[in-house]
Amino acid sequence: MTASVSVALSERSYGDDGRAYPCASIVKVSILAARLLRGGPLTGPERELARAMITRSDNEAASALYATVGGPPGLDAAHARLGLTATTADRAWGLTRTTARDQLTLLDAVFGGGFPELAEVTALMGEIAPEQSWGVSAAGEGWALKNGWMPMRATGLWVVHSVGRAAGGRLIAVLSEGHPTMAEGVAAVEEAVRTALLPPDPPVG
Template identity: 80%
Template sequence: MTASVSVALSERSYGDADRAYPCASIVKVSLLAARLQQGRPLDARERERARLMIVHSDNEAASELYAAIGGPEGLDAWHARLGLTATRAHRAWGLTRTTARDQLALMTAVLGGGRPELAPLASLMTEIDPGQSWGVSAAGAGWALKNGWMPMSATGLWVVHSVGRAAGGRPVAVLSEGHPTLEAGVAAVEDAVRAALGTAAPVVRPR
């Protein structure tokens, strides 16, 4: 089976940038961004939860912050403010659906520097656990990222995503699904990142 890979950059896209995928853990960027937009500082516990969720991709911390922002309704409201028209929250946060184009807009908002209230999130995205710092980082140093991965219960095939800022300061979003293993998904995503930031369009290889 050939996996599906969608890539969005500011100046171009590869694959179908409007194809919707389950978010898996990349939605954790939205969860913290939505909380930071609430206009009150994070308390000590929330700061700890935020670090666990972004740096280590902790799921319990994500569930706690999801409740704090009002669940699906709160997340949809935050996405609407950003104009992410194709992203739809799910009561199970990992099943929220999004597109590469929407994720590129989100990465531009979070990492572009125009929203100082989101600076703590941008900083955490440069401190990702070494075991999770694949994907966008394949393009070189100077990255900020958040990855997402999960097997789909209906098929056993893997969803694997990487979103963030690549070397040179360019926001990028790579979403993919249909991989037989996590390792195959990581390899496909990194192939796509390198190709998209070079001169050739990425080639999706059968896995």
């Protein structure tokens, strides 16, 4: 299987034709957004779960909040409200399927100001644990991101994603799968980020 990488940037996408990928942990952004869209502030315990889920990618915290929003029906309802059209929730939240374009739509909802109740998501995506702050951050400082990674049980190959706001305030979603190792997936994602966001080197001579 050849690795696949899809990129969506500022309402422009390439490297895919609406290809859907399993979300892995980038779905945690959606889970928190779904809870916040239900209305009312997070409780103290929910705030602790949200911080663990986003900044450290804690899976138990994600499962607890997923139950709070009503599982797949609740997540699908939140996605519909936010304008995602090609994302389908799964009972196992990490297997929710999405596209780069839909992730860009989600990022626009989170960072664009149209949903002020999602400001807490923005803040937490800027506080990612250092060991998980790869991907979108390859374009420079000032990032806010969420990454996702997991080996697929059927193949052993890795899904590796990075979504967020890059340096300069540009929104980008990079989704990929089919990598022999996580490290190779991270390298491919960061190369895609740099290619999409950084100016080319000036000609020599």
